[in-house]
Amino acid sequence: MAVLxxxxxxxxxxxxxxxxxxxLGEYYLEDQKDLIYKTNKELxxxxxxxxxxxxxxxxxxxxVLSCFTDNKDIDKLTIKDLIEIIKxxxxxxxxxxxxLKDNDFLLNDANYTIKWLKEGGTDGYVKLLEALDEINFYKSWxxxxxxxxxxxxxxxxxKISQYNLDNIFGDILKIRNENRIDDVNIFVSLYSHPVCFSLYNKSFxxxxxxxxVDGKMFVQIIAHELMHGFSNNETINILRELVSRDDFLKKTYKTLVEKYSGAEEEQFVVAAEYYLAVVNGLATYEDIIETAKQRYGGCMPLSLIIFNLLIQEKSVPVNYNLWLSQKFKLGFINGENIEKQVEEIAPGFVNCYEQS
Incomplete structure (x- = not known):
């Protein structure tokens, strides 16, 4: 196994x-903005x-493209190849x-994209791709x-060369209830700034x-992205029920989705990321508490509550979906008085959200 x-x-x-x-605001790189504006002008x-x-x-x-190709020879695809795929x-x-038949969360999102293409999106996308081919976007890239x-x-x-990733990958497999991780493909994009996101089959x-970011933070980002796509319909329904029960959770969740484009499973993934960082020596419990107050403007209280439960486990939980379901059924995770719960774990959390 290698990280590529x-x-x-x-x-x-x-x-x-x-x-x-x-x-393209303050979070974008200047060279990225320059390239986007230059290409926009040519188009x-x-x-x-x-x-x-x-x-x-x-x-x-x-x-969708990552899943369709399984990232095989993805670096060899041309614009014309992509046009034929999208057509x-x-x-x-x-x-x-x-x-994706066994992955409810990713399949729902992928099918939304494919449905959009089928219902007319293909024509506009192909027109853009053909124009990019005409202006020789590949040479510019x-x-x-x-x-x-x-x-x-x-x-x-x-940055990651000094870290042994085998232990954290082993923990990810346990939490996801999976058997193996092959090569981890990390595709670097100038145009994606300022975000990272997961792709198919342990890639992002x-x-x-x-x-x-320093090396520890980038390893934590790797853990975060490899956790995405773990959730099933039961887990997502748990989240929806929790959000429906508490006004503060409802308000912060709306901020996460609308302001930061957070995926539905984001708070569950972030909780696991925090846990993996602590048990693998990338961060302390206190580091996580302070990080959670600031991350996405403090709009993920549920991630901190779940992290606090995870850290109390004697060993790495096997099957995160099952663990979440059990904690929910036993009342350890509930949508009642979230402000009080999160303030007990991280005093000042609510104020950080309100001031963001």
């Missing part, structure tokens, strides 16, 4: 497509509709539904983005973040 950190043109292209009409004559508001996110498009969403549906991405890959490799896409 590498560039990928096609994922960068999908990330450009997903962000080209966004307002003006093609009159391409803004399908970002109605269409799937860049992370959803990347996940046949029925083929996407067959492969993706088979590969090679000349302007690839050198920056290769530099980033080397920085990230250096990282933005250019090496200037902002």
């Amino acid at each position: 950190i590498k560039p990928c043109f096609i994922y960068d292209l999908l990330c450009y497509a997903g962000q080209r009409f966004f307002e 003006e004559k093609y009159n391409i509709d803004d399908f970002n508001l109605s269409g799937p996110s860049m992370s959803s498009m990347c996940m 046949h969403p029925e083929n996407l549906s067959l492969v993706v539904n088979e590969r 090679v000349d302007n983005a690839l050198p920056r991405v290769l530099e980033e890959c080397e920085k990230l490799r250096s 896409l990282s933005s250019c973040i090496s200037d902002f």
Whole structure:
């Protein structure tokens, strides 16, 4: 098993497509903004509709392609190859539904994206891809983005080289109730900044973040992304019931989804990430408490409550879905007076959220 950190043109292209009409604010890198604005200018004559508001996110498009290809030879795909794939969403549906049949959470999101393509999204997307091919977006990527991405890959490799990841990967397998992790593919994208997101089969896409994180934090990010997609329908229904019970949880959850585009399972994933960081020596309990107050403006109180329960376990829980279900049924996780619960764990948490 190896951690492979590498560039990928096609994922960068999908990330450009997903962000080209966004307002690129303070969290974006200057070189990324320059490249997006330059490409947008070159595309003006093609009159391409803004399908970002109605269409799937860049992370959803990347996940569908990742699942369809299983990331095999993904770095060799051309724009023309991608056009042929997107022109046949029925083929996407067959492969993706088979590969994700045991993963409720990812399958629901992927099917939303494929449904959008089937119902007319394909035409607009293909028009954009054809225009990008005409302006030779690949050459622009090679000349302007690839050198920056290769530099980033080397920085990230250096940051994690001092850490033995076998133990944390073993813990992830236990929590996910799985048997093995093969190679972990980390595709680095300049256009995805400022976010990272998971892909199919123990892979994920990282933005250019090496200037902002140390080795411990990047290992923690790896753990976070490898935990995504663990949840089943029962677990998601638990979350929905919890949110419906408490006004503070409802308010913070709305902030997470609307302001930070957090996935439904985000708080469960973050709780597991916090736990894995502590048991593997990447952070202390006190570090996590302070991090949780600030992360996403303090809008994930449930993650801290669940982390506090996980840390009390004598050994790494096997099957996180089952563990969450049991804790919920026994009343250890409940949607009652969340403000009080989280304040007992992290005094000042509620105030951090209110001031964010």
